[in-house]
Amino acid sequence: MTSIAARTSTTPPQTASQARRRPDRILSACGVLWFLTAAAGQWIFVYYVAAYYAPRLFQLGLPGLEDTILPKGFIAGDLIGNLSAAFHVLIAIFIIGGGPLQLVPPLRNRFPVLHRIIGRVYVTAAVATSLAGLYMVWTRGTPGGLIGQIAISIDGALIIAFAAIAVRFAMKRRIDKHRRWAMRLFMVVSAVWFFRIGLMFWFMTTGGIGIDAKTFEGPFLTFMYFAQMALPLAVLQAYFNAQDGKAPGAKYAAAILVLFCTGITAAGIFAAAMGMWLPRI
Numbered sequence: 023m024t025s026i027a028a029r030t031s032t033t034p035p036q037t038a039s040q041a042r043r044r045p046d047r048i049l050s051a052c053g054v055l056w057f058l059t060a061a062a063g064q065w066i067f068v069y070y071v072a073a074y075y076a077p078r079l080f081q082l083g084l085p086g087l088e089d090t091i092l093p094k095g096f097i098a099g100d101l102i103g104n105l106s107a108a109f110h111v112l113i114a115i116f117i118i119g120g121g122p123l124q125l126v127p128p129l130r131n132r133f134p135v136l137h138r139i140i141g142r143v144y145v146t147a148a149v150a151t152s153l154a155g156l157y158m159v160w161t162r163g164t165p166g167g168l169i170g171q172i173a174i175s176i177d178g179a180l181i182i183a184f185a186a187i188a189v190r191f192a193m194k195r196r197i198d199k200h201r202r203w204a205m206r207l208f209m210v211v212s213a214v215w216f217f218r219i220g221l222m223f224w225f226m227t228t229g230g231i232g233i234d235a236k237t238f239e240g241p242f243l244t245f246m247y248f249a250q251m252a253l254p255l256a257v258l259q260a261y262f263n264a265q266d267g268k269a270p271g272a273k274y275a276a277a278i279l280v281l282f283c284t285g286i287t288a289a290g291i292f293a294a295a296m297g298m299w300l301p302r303i
Contacts, residue, residue, distance in 0.1 A: 223293055
């Protein structure tokens with residue numbers, strides 16, 4: 023009886039090892055689920071941008087940006103500003119559409135040369151469109167006034183800084199650090215997308231509390247201008263910290279946080295697609 027009890031009470035080494043890895047697997051699965059949700063939402067956004075803006079630009083040239091939802095998209099006589107607006111819109115198709123592909127491990131591992139080429143183009147395009155966006159914001163203004171200008175400028179500065187850091191670690195072959203900074207770059211590049219799904223999620227759930235529809239100002243918009251970059255970076259850092267730590271409780275907590283964000287992301291994508299993007303095509 024003693025030997026039987028001993029055998030039944032002893033956890034097999036393989037089972038114990040699996041139990042130790044379970045928090046990491048759950049955390050990783052939640053991260054993958056969020057990424058797949060976000061990637062799908064970004065490709066819907068890219069489809070909208072391509073279908074809404076590209077035909078106007080190809081058929082009419084720069085004047086095609088007139089009478090679009092882009093604030094002051096075309097101003098007669100302002101060639102540099104109009105080119106910046108067109109570049110900013112068209113390059114978003116590549117940046118937002120191609121960004122998620124750079125973060126897929128099987129593609130990255132199977133096609134390393136292509137990954138590096140696309141990565142260089144992605145970083146260059148991200149920096150260039152940030153500079154174009156900064157020019158537009160400070161010469162043409164933006165909805166939200168000065169608060170919007172400051173927030174968008176901070177995001178542009180973060181894009182340039184994170185791009186430089188990611189490239190630096192790639193050149194040093196510090197791939198572990200390069201990947202994390204590339205993920206941070208992905209988050210700040212996606213700020214314009216986060217803003218839209220966050221805004222539409224808020225409209226869907228609250229009816230737009232804290233937003234003045236006429237002036238496009240208000241406390242919630244002030245919050246969103248900074249949250250569009252701060253919240254994704256904070257959640258990503260919590261995910262990294264949980265990955266690096268050993269406490270199962272912290273891993274489970276981070277997994278729940280990421281799962282919660284996945285739900286909000288999915289709801290925001292649905293609201294933006296049905297209420298903002300697809301109806302305009």
